[in-house]
Amino acid sequence: MPQKIPKDILLVLSSVTATPQKAVIDHIIKNGYITTEELKEKYGYNHPPRAARDVRELLYMNLANPYRKSKESNHNQFERSG
Numbered sequence: 483m484p485q486k487i488p489k490d491i492l493l494v495l496s497s498v499t500a501t502p503q504k505a506v507i508d509h510i511i512k513n514g515y516i517t518t519e520e521l522k523e524k525y526g527y528n529h530p531p532r533a534a535r536d537v538r539e540l541l542y543m544n545l546a547n548p549y550r551k552s553k554e555s556n557h558n559q560f561e562r563s564g
Contacts (some may be wrong), residue, residue, distance in 0.1 A: 487511065487513065491545070492511075492539070494544045494545055495511065498544075502527075502533065502536070503540050505525055506525065506534070507534055507537060508544070509524075509525075515554050518530035519532070521534070
């Protein structure tokens with residue numbers, strides 16, 4: 483049984499719109515885990531470890547680094563995302 487996920491984490495997870503990563507995240511939320519076999523057979527990833535890494539990197543960018551470049555600003559100005 484999957485553990486309860488904190489609301490702030492679920493908010494970040496629900497903001498993911500990239501289709502491959504969203505499928506992996508939704509599967510993990512529902513089942514608590516995902517296997518490399520499921521990544522390959524169910525979701526069609528030719529390199530399952532890469533899919534897992536893509537999700538980790540995506541989550542790191544959104545959770546550990548809550549600041550992003552502002553679209554209207556120069557490279558030295560940042561705005562809080564979310």
